[in-house]
Amino acid sequence: MDQLFNRKYIVQGLFIVIALILLGKLFYIQIASDKYFLSAESNVLRKIYKYPARGAILDRNGKVIVQNEPVYDLMVTPNEVKAFDTLGLAQALEISIQDVRKNLRKARGKSTYQSTPFLKQISVQSYARLQEILYRFPGFRTQDRTIRHYPDSVGGALFGYVKEVDSADIAKSEGFYRPGDYKGKSGLEYSYEQTLRGEKGVINTVYDAHNTPQGSYADGKYDVNAVSGERLISGIDMRIQKLGEELMRNKVGAIVAIEPATGEILSFISSPGYDPNLLVGRDQGNNYMKFIVGNPYRPSLVRPIMGYYPPGSSFKPVDALVGLQEGVIDPNTTFFCPHYYQAGNRKIKCEHFDGSISLRRGIARSCNTYFCYVFQKLITKNGMKNQRKTYQDWRDKIAKFGFGEKLDIDMPYERKGYFYAADHYDKIYGKRWGYTNVISQAIGQGEITATPLQMANAMAVIANRGYYIKPHLIRAMGDKIKKEYVDKNYVGVDAKHFEPVIDGMQDAVNTSWGTAILSRIPDVVLCGKTGTVQNPHGKNHSVFIGFAPRDNPKIAIAVIVENAGFGSTYAAPIASYMIEKYLKGTVTGSRAAQVEWMKNQNLLPVLKDKTKPVKVITKADSLLIKKADSTKKVKDSIQIRAATIKQSVAIKPKQTKTVITEKPASEK
Amino acid sequence: MQHQQGNRFFFNVDWITVLIYIALCAIGFTNIYASIYNPDKAGVFDFSSSYGKQLIYIISGLILGLSILLFDGRLFNVFSPFIYGGTLVLLLAVLVVGNKVAGNQAWIAIGSFKLQPAEFAKFGTALLLARYVGSFNPKFRDFKSIAIAALIVLAPLVLIMLQPDTGSALVFLAFMFPLYREGLSGYFLLIFLGMIVLFVADFLVPTWILITIITVIAGLFVYNNRRKQKIIISTILVTVFAIGYLFLIKVAYEKVLAPHQRSRIELMLGLKTDNKGAGYNVIQSQIAIGSGQVTGRGF
Numbered sequence A: 001m002d003q004l005f006n007r008k009y010i011v012q013g014l015f016i017v018i019a020l021i022l023l024g025k026l027f028y029i030q031i032a033s034d035k036y037f038l039s040a041e042s043n044v045l046r047k048i049y050k051y052p053a054r055g056a057i058l059d060r061n062g063k064v065i066v067q068n069e070p071v072y073d074l075m076v077t078p079n080e081v082k083a084f085d086t087l088g089l090a091q092a093l094e095i096s097i098q099d100v101r102k103n104l105r106k107a108r109g110k111s112t113y114q115s116t117p118f119l120k121q122i123s124v125q126s127y128a129r130l131q132e133i134l135y136r137f138p139g140f141r142t143q144d145r146t147i148r149h150y151p152d153s154v155g156g157a158l159f160g161y162v163k164e165v166d167s168a169d170i171a172k173s174e175g176f177y178r179p180g181d182y183k184g185k186s187g188l189e190y191s192y193e194q195t196l197r198g199e200k201g202v203i204n205t206v207y208d209a210h211n212t213p214q215g216s217y218a219d220g221k222y223d224v225n226a227v228s229g230e231r232l233i234s235g236i237d238m239r240i241q242k243l244g245e246e247l248m249r250n251k252v253g254a255i256v257a258i259e260p261a262t263g264e265i266l267s268f269i270s271s272p273g274y275d276p277n278l279l280v281g282r283d284q285g286n287n288y289m290k291f292i293v294g295n296p297y298r299p300s301l302v303r304p305i306m307g308y309y310p311p312g313s314s315f316k317p318v319d320a321l322v323g324l325q326e327g328v329i330d331p332n333t334t335f336f337c338p339h340y341y342q343a344g345n346r347k348i349k350c351e352h353f354d355g356s357i358s359l360r361r362g363i364a365r366s367c368n369t370y371f372c373y374v375f376q377k378l379i380t381k382n383g384m385k386n387q388r389k390t391y392q393d394w395r396d397k398i399a400k401f402g403f404g405e406k407l408d409i410d411m412p413y414e415r416k417g418y419f420y421a422a423d424h425y426d427k428i429y430g431k432r433w434g435y436t437n438v439i440s441q442a443i444g445q446g447e448i449t450a451t452p453l454q455m456a457n458a459m460a461v462i463a464n465r466g467y468y469i470k471p472h473l474i475r476a477m478g479d480k481i482k483k484e485y486v487d488k489n490y491v492g493v494d495a496k497h498f499e500p501v502i503d504g505m506q507d508a509v510n511t512s513w514g515t516a517i518l519s520r521i522p523d524v525v526l527c528g529k530t531g532t533v534q535n536p537h538g539k540n541h542s543v544f545i546g547f548a549p550r551d552n553p554k555i556a557i558a559v560i561v562e563n564a565g566f567g568s569t570y571a572a573p574i575a576s577y578m579i580e581k582y583l584k585g586t587v588t589g590s591r592a593a594q595v596e597w598m599k600n601q602n603l604l605p606v607l608k609d610k611t612k613p614v615k616v617i618t619k620a621d622s623l624l625i626k627k628a629d630s631t632k633k634v635k636d637s638i639q640i641r642a643a644t645i646k647q648s649v650a651i652k653p654k655q656t657k658t659v660i661t662e663k664p665a666s667e668k
Numbered sequence B: 001m002q003h004q005q006g007n008r009f010f011f012n013v014d015w016i017t018v019l020i021y022i023a024l025c026a027i028g029f030t031n032i033y034a035s036i037y038n039p040d041k042a043g044v045f046d047f048s049s050s051y052g053k054q055l056i057y058i059i060s061g062l063i064l065g066l067s068i069l070l071f072d073g074r075l076f077n078v079f080s081p082f083i084y085g086g087t088l089v090l091l092l093a094v095l096v097v098g099n100k101v102a103g104n105q106a107w108i109a110i111g112s113f114k115l116q117p118a119e120f121a122k123f124g125t126a127l128l129l130a131r132y133v134g135s136f137n138p139k140f141r142d143f144k145s146i147a148i149a150a151l152i153v154l155a156p157l158v159l160i161m162l163q164p165d166t167g168s169a170l171v172f173l174a175f176m177f178p179l180y181r182e183g184l185s186g187y188f189l190l191i192f193l194g195m196i197v198l199f200v201a202d203f204l205v206p207t208w209i210l211i212t213i214i215t216v217i218a219g220l221f222v223y224n225n226r227r228k229q230k231i232i233i234s235t236i237l238v239t240v241f242a243i244g245y246l247f248l249i250k251v252a253y254e255k256v257l258a259p260h261q262r263s264r265i266e267l268m269l270g271l272k273t274d275n276k277g278a279g280y281n282v283i284q285s286q287i288a289i290g291s292g293q294v295t296g297r298g299f
């Protein structure tokens, strides 16, 4: 006999032992242990999901700006439905009998044996009525959850909205979301979804044959408690957020205000805005089509981070800072402004004849000639032959202020603006091109565009005298302070160079020859810069950027009002009201009336689509006239103002292309 | 033997195995049918459903098995090296042209049909190993025969590990049982068992305690056999290997196993409870099984 024959039994024995172990475990689970026991008369075990409350959002002063309200869904499991009092249910729910039948049919179409929504977000009254009579309707049960409420009714673009997940969300979440779950779809609701959403709970509920819940299975051992979403503390100051949205009523544009020392965003306004409460509840879909998609001014465009605007004159302080740092100018450098600047065979107009003009006055009066000279010196400082490389170097230095790159704000869909590297111009002009080809960038026009966030951030850099902290909307999640927002991003310009530039910005607002003198704030030194940005699609954009107070600045701001004309007329006053409100808590004196006047200005641009006529006030300088009357200044000061206001340049982007053929001449 | 020729077909079939196979298929099918039974869409022959597909697999399996029985057994004996070689080529090919699904490169897609070479490799390895074992009846006492058998098993195993498909690779370790049956030293089984015990123990008990225990046992063993040099040396070797293995486990656990496999092990050993994530299925299964009681539910 085979001496190994008995090994057969050893192997068999091993398998039998393993089989016995498995059987034993089964016996334990199924019979011996009552842990897994389900009582004999019970007939269904159902998973009831408990929806957590989404996290609230607070503003910087501790005011609740996003909260929750309870709502109830009525669910139905069609194959458990017995013949029922249709009228009774319809009355309790305040819907028609037809709707009851229709909804039941719909639910049945989805699944007959799974619980699906019959009617979503029923009112509290319906819910109370229903609780008493629900036993008469087997197969029906209520499911409670919460929906968002925005007490101030502003900040649609800021907060975004929450919506039921679609099949793509469910597939992407790898099992986290189930049909019927809600998810942030834009704004803060989107970017902080994982913090706000909390964790769903599951209650394994035992139902008896009469569809009455018998409590939690196995004393809740397998249940999961719902965990509420975490609270977010934002840097938003709801007082100025609200004021800003009111000021921007019937205007298209954006406002971004930043606390320079922390990078916290104080207000984030996209106009036209919308009441986020419109996108909550049963009318969400209809309201979205009506107020968001249906609005020709595109409220869905989050202009503070998606709107592209040439920075225009507001770019000049940044240019001056790089010039000072590179040593091509010093605070006493003067240039001669004969009403224009000659770049090769092109003339760049300056709005005034400034004569011999210094840096400080050049900023205050927004002299185009001065900054074209600065740019010329910057690009040619390494010789005419090396202009391409020097341009790239300059571009990288300006980019450190945050231009041409995303600032990585805690919001979805941020865009980076256009700020081209040297190779972009190689494609247009070949390898030989120089400052004259790109001179329009000296004054923030031409190919450079920036988002309002980038402009406000550049102001924060100047307010901080040399660095910025990543701008962000949320400063803390729950009780944890976010740590990533403490790094100082230095822009490579020494602190000493900032004072001469800030002198000019102070003069722009606070002297008779400045461009924004009508936006002076009593007792506050506001430093700023107006811009009237040429817009190829229509009327000029009104731009103001600035910060206040001059020493130890508390707020940096960028205001853009599209198609509104001069920077000094709309953007600058709006910025000054926002700043005054933020610093003092209220807008004082005669300026309070101006705030009301501004709120009522309608500056909506005329739409090309003639089917939707919109009333537009075209008198852009009506404010100027009104104020001039009230302040009763002497005649010549009005003339100065009138002259200063027209400060923009006339270089159309297309004109830069016409230079191509004349390039060799200008290169010599 | 000669007179059996006519009835060979029926008498040589291992009827017990066939019956067990058919019984398992029937139970499996019934369970799948019952678990996804949907009163909306009844019908056993709904081939788009899971149980419909299962039925197709069962029937084609039976047909395939029957056809294989019709071949002369020697055919497989002769062709086994080629079949084995072919599966190795497929295993190599899947590493190059395979589709990556959930981190595993285990499939070759041919149209809508998905080929999983690891499955063929089981078949090919079994055939070649059988041929080798049957060829000259090795007793696996010498190093050479053990090495050849190990090579036959380990070559596809390593290739499958590269995919990486740890689950399929582990199946190949089961070839140890027939080898043991054919004469492989029982020590191999013991070592294998010991490795499993150490693996589990390493998660439940701190490593330093395990090392202490191993060292103490080894020390006692050496002390008892202090006159026998050969035993002392092999004991020390085993101890060193065991301790090295303990450290290797930790590294391999982090590097080789996928996160979902790690969490499965942790759940099984009761190191963590997770009512929602990876543990959810386990708990739901336990509830499902537990609610069955003696008579069962669901039919």
Ligand SMILES: [Zn+2]
Binding pocket: A337, A339, A340, A350, A351, A352, A353, A354, A366, A367, A368, A369, A370
């Ligand atoms: Zn000038």
